[in-house]
Amino acid sequence: MLAHALPARPVAFYGDDFTGSTDVLDVVAKAGLSAVLFLAPPDRAMLARFPQARVVGIAGVARSQTPAWMRAQLPAIYESLRATGAALLHYKVCSTFDSAPEIGSIGEAARIGLEHFPSRPVPITVGAPALRRYVAFGNLFAGFGDERYRIDRHPVMARHPVTPMREADLRRHLAQQAGFSIGLVDKVDLATPDIRRTWRDIAGSDDAVLFDTVDENDLVVVGDILHARILQATARGEPVFAVGSSGLEYALVAAWRAAGLLGTAPAPRPIAPADRVVAISGSCSPVTAAQIAQALQDGFTPVRLDPVALLSDNAAITRATDQAAAALAGGRDVLVYTADGPDTMIDLPPGTDGSAFNDRLGTVLGHLLRDLLARSGVRRAIVAGGDTSSHAVQQLGLHALTVASPLVPGCPLCHGHSDDPALSGLEIALKGGQMGQRDFFRRAKTGAASHA
Known part of the structure; x- marks a missing residue:
């Protein structure tokens, strides 16, 4: 030992x-x-x-x-x-x-x-x-x-x-x-x-x-x-x-x-409920699809996006942002998503590089999220999807993350660190497609951590 x-x-x-x-x-x-x-x-x-x-x-x-x-x-x-x-x-x-x-x-x-x-x-x-x-x-x-x-x-x-x-x-x-x-x-x-x-x-x-x-x-x-x-x-x-x-x-x-080399871990800091949250998802996972369906039952306002239109039509981005911003201004939680499972059909133009398309989609969703955070003053965000998170979070103006508190295994709630005071301290959870229980989005809002 x-x-x-x-x-x-x-x-x-x-x-x-x-x-x-x-x-x-x-x-x-x-x-x-x-x-x-x-x-x-x-x-x-x-x-x-x-x-x-x-x-x-x-x-x-x-x-x-x-x-x-x-x-x-x-x-x-x-x-x-x-x-x-x-x-x-x-x-x-x-x-x-x-x-x-x-x-x-x-x-x-x-x-x-x-x-x-x-x-x-x-x-x-x-x-x-x-x-x-x-x-x-x-x-x-x-x-x-x-x-x-x-x-x-x-x-x-x-x-x-x-x-x-x-x-x-x-x-x-x-x-x-x-x-x-x-x-x-x-x-x-x-x-x-x-x-x-x-x-x-x-x-x-x-x-x-x-x-x-x-x-x-x-x-x-x-x-x-x-x-x-x-x-x-x-x-x-x-x-x-x-x-x-x-x-x-x-x-x-x-x-x-x-081996006794670790001291007693501090008790997790309780997560206070957020007044509003904004979530974006580019995940095609059926796990995320079930979580989206539950979130809509739990009262999240859906903003369903056509990913091809989103990348080819600036007006589509404006409409989606305005719709989500209006819901947040009304005190509601918002879930912006581009797919509801692996069978979602995305009709890419001929010759489109699928990987490059996904990269661009994540970047556009990141800009949309940053705009919503600035317009609404929301301080808790969720990003679902591995590739989506990787490209979207880079658009937020953060330079580092530290753990605020556990949320679900593999997906903690994090603090964002930024030189922009409006973004520093942002609470954000990055959810892989396979992570979390069906009620993940509600848990992320209320702060109900799960160990399952």
């Missing part, structure tokens, strides 16, 4: 989308570790504004980008992570691992990391039981409703509009994206008494190693292994590079807690 105290800054991470980035904030904040998420790589002056932060994150958009974009952008981002002085540098991906060789390639991001950081093998930790994500014998499973599905048979992720998951064996999935070898430390290996010493023998000469993570016991063992790597990195002055979901932080926290 662990025998040393934590480094002053044990982890820094780059999230390949914004919702996943706040997922990490949620994990470490619940463990009592102060953390900050920057919305762009921080310079020294910006980093110095948050001297108490033991975990530092940078929210990004790599999940919706090409390998060429990654080769151009990730080296500088990785150097920004290195400049934080953290012992472990984490390329954070979604716990559903959805990615493809041409879009959001986790393999390409890992290969770039291997070029910049000499430590081998790169640990890959994906399962996060608290989020109902499990890796067993290298295969990824995820919960949906009352069931658990292999990811290539998952009702949502097998039909993802951009990166459908067609392979559950994560090593085979990565092999389509990466030109390096990947070992596996599986559930049986993790149960052996000396695994903390022998896992490197299992990995052999592999460039990376995937860890099974099915339950809390697995998390503690994997966290022990990761912490030992952190101590080695601290001693030699060269950080460890790792890839994975928030399962990596869940594993570290489980090990640190089991």
